[in-house]
Amino acid sequence: MTMKPAPFKYFTPASEEEVLALLTQHGYEAKLLAGGQSLIPTMNFRLAQPAVIIDLNRVSGLTYVRPGDSGGLCIGAMARQREGEYHPLFAERAPLIRETMPHVAHPQIRNRGTFGGSIAHADPAAELPAVMLALQARFKLRSREGEREIPAGDFFVGMFATAMQPEELLTEILIPPLPRRSGWAFKEVARRHGDYALAGAAAVVTLDEQERCREVRLVFLSVGDGPVEARQAVQELAGEIPGEEAIRAAAETAAAIDIDPGSDIHASAEFRRHLARVLAMQVLHQAFARARRA
Amino acid sequence: MGTTYIGQPVLRNEDERLLTGQALFTDDVHLPGMLHVAFVRGEHAHGRILKVDASAARSRPGVIAVFTAEDLGSYWQPGPLLVPPPPIERLTFHQRTQVPLxxxxxxxxxxxxxxxxxxxRYLAEDAIADVxxxxxxxxxxxDMEKALEPGAPLIHEGLSSNLAAHVIQEKGDYHSVFPGADVVIKKRLLYDRGTAAAMENRGVVAQWDAAGQQLTVWDTTQAPIPIRNGLARMLGLxxxxxxxxxxxxxxxFGPKIMMFYPExxxxxxxAMxxxxxxxxxxxxxxxxFATTQERGQIHEAEIALTADGHILGVKDVFVHDTGAYDPYGLTVPINxxxxxxxxxxxPNYYSEFKAVFTNKPIVTPYRGAGRQHGVFVMERLLDxxxxxxxxxxxxxxxxxxxxPGxxxxxHQIIYQDFAPLVYDSGNYAPALDKAMEMIGYxxxxxxxxxxxxAEGKQAGIGIVSYVEGTGIGPYEGARVTVEASGKVCLATGVGTxxxxxxxxxxxxxxxxxxxxxxDVRVVTGDTREFNWGTGTFASRGAVVAGNACHAAARMVRNKILKLAGEILQASEEELILEGGRVYLRNAPQKAITLGDLAARANPLRGAVKPGSEPGLEATAYFGPERGCTASGVHALIxxxxxLTMMVEIQRYVVVHDCGRxxxxxxxEGQIQGGVAQGIGNxxxxxxxFAPNGQLLNASFMDYLLPTASEVPNIENAHIETPSPLNPLGVKGAGEAGxxxxxxxxxxxxxxALREYDLEICEIPLxxxxxxxxxxxxxxxxxxxxISHE
Known part of the structure; x- marks a missing residue:
């Protein structure tokens, strides 16, 4: 296949400071190149024609995975997605991410693709944004003006849209620790292994000492303009003992009220709603089972 | 017949070159001073062109030239009709072929x-926006049915409708079946479009040597010789x-034999x-969209049977979508x-079809070439x-x-090769038995x-039969030469x-x-090496070119034995040809190598016998009187x-009969690849396609090819019913899977879903x-x- 993007200027900064300077200089004209697994194909199709490419692959100090405060996890924005499967800290501190990673495209893509790239790209069909929302991750953003931290809930603002400013660089993803008696699950339905899902769901739940729901988060992907939290369904479960009936009812609410999926050539809105209901039931069931065992 | 090599799973001669990256593909051709072409392509499926202005593009730095239809002058001609309609009595055909621009x-x-x-190419692509x-x-x-409605937009002015062809073929009298029929089943069956999606896209490189007055063209074609002949005619060479x-x-897979593509x-x-x-x-x-596609048909089909399940007759009336042009004639719907x-x-068959023009890419054969639809209709009716x-x-x-008797x-109807549809041979029940046994039916x-x-799993089994008309004419040729090294060169005209x-x-x-x-070096697909032939299509390479190779090799074998007999002073019956030499059966030390024989057959000095031909070489041709009929049974669990309607294939069994x-x-590789395409299909x-004719999934992100995760390993078995129509007894195998x-x-x-009483009348699902x-x-x-969780 011929690769033929439109002309662009290409920079290879070596430090965050150089990146921030370039971003300040070029602003909206510039695109950051991380793993390139989404950007390069869209450039080759000439769907994206950025005037400036700032390649982050030579920037030092962004690829780490290290323990965060009190059981959490810090992921450098340029850490490759493949780390999520093999780095022991994920198994220990962010097992939901580890469980999700095999669903993210194919190993070759995860070898190149980065955590920061997928999150900043904010594809509504991508797994990582939904999982970040379910885990209440926080993102560190830097610009020449300074640094700020933003919760995942405020970060994803629409289709391929985030709260980042054009001169900002995502540097770190902070995954907070899960409380005791927590459980988690991720499932998706994709046409072929590694495809973008027709629908997917992530759940993170915490039980209290009486086996009642202390906290539940249920997030869908591929059913809206971004990761979609099932707020109504979650409210129904609050304080309840999550038995089969309660889970089924919550899944019903999530699919009927919390989401408003669209139709495309792969799945109708009605089919997506159906899948969302099935997946919600399955991930809640599994997450609560894990919480009870924890 | 005892054989040394035929029937053996010999490792492939070409794999070393392919696997080490040494094989030449068209895009590997790099020539000094080479220019690159990008095409400006229309963004409407149907529209009148009011103006094409390329002046801005022409003045862009790096652009050498821009050609529009006007610039082609008299070279602008609609393409040839590749396959004229067969001689069928009740046939209407309207020829409308593609244009260069x-x-x-x-x-x-x-x-x-x-x-x-x-x-x-980058600069050429940049200039597209300038035009x-x-x-x-x-x-x-x-919509192919709406295409025929009165008042439908007309795709080709000069025709009174979008009808491209209308054909009726009949055997016996379908209407005679009704008095004896215990059951008549009538269904509407649909088959939609797909694309072959070859791993390598098309490509053309051309070089004009003005001093030598020679044009060389590297082309991803399945038919180099007809391309050569056509280009010479068009270019006046x-x-x-x-x-x-x-x-x-x-x-x-077929689309690379759509002659001629505009490119x-x-x-x-x-280049000239x-x-x-x-x-x-x-x-x-x-x-x-620039490469041809296939498979859009809608059938209204009917089968009449006796209570014990014997077919009395079939009636099938269908519409075939031929796309915007019909350069390949009627091959697909006739198949x-x-x-x-x-x-x-x-015993009784009535078949009628209308081919219609639509504002979609051109339809020409793609692996199966219309056979899928026929099999789908018949097998569904039987189910x-x-x-x-x-x-x-x-x-x-x-x-x-x-x-077998x-x-x-x-079958008393006409096939794509213009000959009556006559099955040469077949033996179907053993294949069915074998498939049932293998899958554990x-x-x-x-x-x-x-x-x-009982475990809540919806598993299902399927078993179907089919035949495939293969190995059609007209002919192919081969030249076999023993060289002085003792090695053999084989040249044939088909592409590979x-x-x-x-x-x-x-x-x-x-x-x-x-x-x-x-030690047999095979040359294919180069018109300098072999002058005659048609191409690789219709599961015919092994049958037609293979038998030409066989015939040429037989002739060379006779030359070898004759010359060796003269030299060793022995009769041909006393000679053994093996291991690269000829020796006497009773005195193996009396021997001569093939290399020495080749040298003796091509003397540099001295006299030769009058009338003798130099070298151990022969050229032979093979043209079957008609195609041969391969068959098979596929079974699947x-x-x-x-909950999700996702399907997982557990097992896939193919019992195939392609003769020897x-x-x-x-x-088995052919079958595996064919099944993979079948599963995708x-x-x-x-x-x-959107209602305005735009293709909505023109990339591999949205057009889903099955991958290694979706395609199981096929379990194969072979039944060999040799074809009586060629010396090797082979039948084609390329499309069977x-x-x-x-x-x-x-x-x-x-x-699998039988409690739902589902009736599936369409593909793809x-x-x-x-x-x-x-x-x-x-x-x-x-x-x-949830209770199963």
Missing amino acids: AKDKLRHYGEAVAAIVAES IVEVDPLDAVV SESQVRVVAPFIGGG EVLIPWI QLKRPVKWIEDRWENF SQCTLLGPYNV FAAKELNIDRAEIRRRNYLS DFPHN EKFITEEQPRLR QGQGHFTAFAQVVAEQLGVEVK LEVDP VINPMIL AFYEQLV AIPTGALFAQAIEN SPNRLFDLLGERVKQNIEIS
């Missing part, structure tokens, strides 16, 4: 409007001035105009018409009949098989399926796209000449997730489509599912 009208999305030639194409959009004709090389090609006509002409080498490599996006009859005894009559699915097929069997139905069902020709043909020659397979097998390893691949998969899938899914077919009933599954 659209002039007055756009008739499908992506038709080329201008060719931009630049110093690099102004003003179009007055017209309503697009997308002698055929000897044009060399067309079809180097290694990453998959053909094939233009690139050589541009500019006197510089010119390259165009199709990108994947272009491949989705559908003929292949429907399958391995069955159908519905089996259910109605409460007869087992395998049994109803067996009851209707032609028996019925051959040759004349009885045990699955009586034991495994009920057990899985991964079929293993470098090995299978070498096996045929090595068998006759007593040399190692690796799959599981449907009752030359190389079972290569054959059945459950993953579908070209989705892809043909019955849709019918098989439909049957197995129905079986998808989870969403199954969800729609099941409707509200899927949702009830949720209630029971």
Whole structure:
């Protein structure tokens, strides 16, 4: 296949400071190149024609995975997605991410693709944004003006849209620790292994000492303009003992009220709603089972 | 017949070159001073071209030239009709062939409007935006049935409707069946479009040597010799001035024999105009509409049977979508018409089709070439009949098989090769038995399926039969030469796209000449090496070219033995040819090597006998009187997730009869690849056109090819019923894997979901489509599912 993007200027900064300077200089004209697994194909199709490419692959100090405060996890924005499967800290501190990673495209893509790239790209069909929302991750953003931290809930603002400013660089993803008696699950339905899902769901739940729901988060992907939290369904479960009936009812609410999926050539809105209901039931069931065992 | 090489799983001669990256593909051709072409392609499926202004593009730095239809002058001509309609009595055909660059009208999305030639492909692509194409959009004709309605937009002015062809073929009298019929089943069956999606897209490189007055063209074609002949005619050159090389090609599957593609006509002409080498490599996006496609048909079909399941007759009336033009004539719908009859005894048959123009990419054969549709219709009708009559699915097929004594069997209709559809040979029941045994048909139905069902698993089994008319004429040739090294050179005119020709043909020659397979160097696809032939298509390489190789090798074998007999002073009966030498049966020390014989046959000095020909060389041709009929049975076990409608294939069995097998390893590769395409066709691949004719999934992100995760390893077995129509006894195998998969899938899914009483009358399927077919009933599954977690 011929690769033929439109002309662009290409920079290879070596430090965050150089990146921030370039971003300040070029602003909206510039695109950051991380793993390139989404950007390069869209450039080759000439769907994206950025005037400036700032390649982050030579920037030092962004690829780490290290323990965060009190059981959490810090992921450098340029850490490759493949780390999520093999780095022991994920198994220990962010097992939901580890469980999700095999669903993210194919190993070759995860070898190149980065955590920061997928999150900043904010594809509504991508797994990582939904999982970040379910885990209440926080993102560190830097610009020449300074640094700020933003919760995942405020970060994803629409289709391929985030709260980042054009001169900002995502540097770190902070995954907070899960409380005791927590459980988690991720499932998706994709046409072929590694495809973008027709629908997917992530759940993170915490039980209290009486086996009642202390906290539940249920997030869908591929059913809206971004990761979609099932707020109504979650409210129904609050304080309840999550038995089969309660889970089924919550899944019903999530699919009927919390989401408003669209139709495309792969799945109708009605089919997506159906899948969302099935997946919600399955991930809640599994997450609560894990919480009870924890 | 005892054989040394034929029938052996000989490792492939070409693999070392392919696997180490040494094989030449068209895009590997880099020439000094080479220019690159990008095409400006129309962005409407149907519209009148008001203006094409390329002036801005022409002045862009790096752009050498831009050609529009106007710039082509008299070189602008509609393409040739590749296959004229067969001599069928009740036949109407309207010829409308593609043009090099659209002039007055756009008739499908992506038709080329201008060719931009630049110093690099990047620069050529940049200049596309500079070309102004003003179009007055017209309503697009997308639905093939609506295309024939009065008042439908007219795609080709000068015709009174969008009808491209109308054909009726009949055997016996279908209407005579009704008094005896116990059951008549009538269904509407649909088959939608897909694309071959060869791994390598198309490409053309052309070089004009003004000093030598020679044109060389590297082309991803399945038919280099006809391309050479046509280019010479179009360009006003002698055929000897044009060399067309079809180097290694990453998959053909039919669309690479659509002669002539606009790019094939233009690139050589541009190279001559500019006197510089010119390259165009199709990108994947272009491949989705600039390369031909297949498979859109709608059938209204009817079958009449006795209560014990014997077929009395079949009536089938269908519409065939031929796309914007019909350069390949009627090959595809006639294949559908003929292949429907399958391995069955159908005494009465009425088949009528209308081919229609639509504002979609051109339809020409793609692996199966219409046979899928015929098999789908017949197999579905038999399934519905089996259910109605409460007869087992395998049994109803067996009851209707032609028996070994019925051959040759004349179906009394005309096939794609213009000859009556006569099956040369076949033996169908053993293949069915073998497939049932391999997949464990009885045990699955009586034991495994009920057990899985009790576990909440919706597993289903399918079994279908089909025949494939293969190995059609007209002819191919081969030249075999023993060289002074003792090695053998074999040249043939067909192109090669991964079929293993470098090995299978070498096996045929090595068998006759007593040399190692690796010592036969095969040259294919280069018009400088062999002057005559048609191409690789219709599962005919092994049959037609293979038998030409065999004939030439036999002639050389005779020359070897004659010369060796003279030298060793022995009669030919006393001689043994093996291990690269000839020796006396009773005195093996009296021997001469093939190399020495080749040298003796080509003396540098001295006198030769009057009338003698130099060298150990022969050229032979083979043209079968008609095609030979391969056949097979496919069986499948799959599981449907009752909540998500996702399908997983558990097992896939193919029992195939393509006559004598030359190389079972290569054959199994062909079957595996064909089944993969069949699975894609059945459950993953579908070209989705918007009402305005835009293709909505022109990339591999949205056009779903099955991958290694979706395609199981096929379990193979072979039945060998040699063809009496050629000395090797071989039949074609190239398309077999892809043909019955849709019918098989439909049957197995129905079986897996049988409590829903589903009727599947369409291909391709998808989870969403199954969800729609099941409707509200899927949702009830949720209630029971959680207890299985």
